[in-house]
Amino acid sequence: MKISKAFIPTLKEVPADANIPSHQLMMRAGMMRQLTAGVYSYLPLGLRVITNAMNIVREEMNAIGGQELLLPALNPESLWIQSGRRNIPNFILSIKERDLVLAPTHEEVIGYIASMHIQSYKDLPQTWYQIQTKFRNEPRPRSGVLRGRQFIMKDAYSLDRSWEDLDKSYDAHAEAYKKIFTRCGIKYFIVGASSGAMGGTGSQEFMIESEFGEDTTALCPKCGYAANLEVATSNLPKAKRVEKSEPTKEIHTPNVKTIDQLVDFLKTDQSRFAKSLVYRHNGKPLLILMMGNDQLNESKLTAALGGGDIAPMGAEELLSLTGADGGSIGPVNLRGFRIIADKRLEGMNGLISGANKNDYHIANIDLARDAKVEEYYDLRSIEVGEPCPKCSGALKISNAIELGHIFKLGTKYSDTLNITYLDESGKAQPVIMGSYGIGMERIVACYIEQNHDKDGIIWNKALAPYQIHLIAVNMNSKDVAEVSEKMYGELTKAGIDVLLDDRTNITPGFKFKDADLLGMPFQVIVGDKGLKNGQIEIKRRKTGERIMVKLEDASAEIIKLLAE
């Protein structure tokens, strides 16, 4: 492609709305333009990169037996009502004119097809995938292409007859994902994750570390343990029981509300306190006990409760229900509440908690004796530096961007959408499903986050929109114009994607700046300076290293460099 004829609108200045490097550079390099919040047009250069990523994804998906199909973005609303996912908050965008919705993912449609056509165990296993545009009702799109209302996703679905076979499909996808991200040149890590609204029995996320990430992950530098904070655990020791369970007693604690104030007031370690958090779960009052200042992890809570509506109870409501304010609630003699507690409190005695009476607390609580705790769950958010659950090394916490997510769905959709097959004995069995996603734009954005410098993008060969950026330093020089035109022809003929800067009346400096911004792996510079000695220059974008080669060896040398 010749730049003089190409549509590559580069920008010298950073657009005001772009806040993170990948967003800024994708705009400045003319890869895309925003249409409305969370919706982008991909211009030719941007599309070339996405297409490269798609082809890598296709090759690796095909390699594990995936079969590509293409499902409609427009879905009947009824299908989503049937699966129970129509009313997940901030999930589905709908159209006004008909009872159709824009699909945010495709388990439902896959299920619809599978329920019709998967009939026998002989039809299994299957892996189906597509690369297609998804729509989500994001409350707040942000960070350029990283969180949009419309985005391209590779989504794959495995159909198996047994949980063992699901494990095989799942592992195959994990391996394919590793190959995909490695080929793309992305430094990633894998974490254990929550399956969230997707449902299912297990999941992992493929992440890159980034200060701009929306996810928080815990990592053990020592043994490699890695988990999303939504599910991360640590090996914090439990507090010890006191030797003897004394009778409970009320203590006067005027104007003492928070755990910190209590620790101060009673001169007692925070691990002796059971903090009360009051929620409603599906409308019903719920008391959650946490040790001391441990933070409740709402993802863990949701998982423990098996989903449903979960919301903190309002202050007035709480007062009318218990007769006390938030700082004075406790598990002893609390009526009308289901009580659950964090595992760290299991078996504890000698505890202090609210008396359900303002300005009073109760001491010497033995949870087993004095409270009706229905169940103990792991509910706390881990903190930086806590011991790793596997090796007890100090855990590190960092932000991350999710590139891909793989789920063991199990029978969740088979149950609601009635996806069954007949086994050898003629008995109907639910199909065991998995689902596997990759955000295609995120591949591009994450790559740029990891591979740029002050001058622009630094593409590798796998994703680069063109392999060679051929710069005709001065088109007014007959020699330069002729030689660059000739090289362009030769390289193109050799099957290399070349971008030729053949613009006239543009200063060399402008061309060099553009070339660094666009970031092709190699720049081939044809100027009078080199031609005087029968040479052209090759600059490696990543290192800035420049080599001079004889004109007649140039094409061969370039082909050699690209074959590295």
Next chain:
RNA sequence: CGGGGUGUGGCUCAGCCCGGUUAGAGCGCCUGCCUUGGGCGCAGGAGGCCGGAAGUUCGAAUCUUCUCACCCCGACCA
């Protein structure tokens, strides 16, 4: 959905508090000259309902109210 911010030429912004000729700058664009190894130089030029609506006023980019859009923080995030 709560809090904050911003809407002025294609892009980045000034002007707005304190209302008053014909609304500015830099970049980009067009024409000509010049220059040709790091976003040159000179000269000329085109391009604006100052996001939209309603008000206040003799007069509104500027003040008031409403509204829309976008961005940021939070909530949310399969």
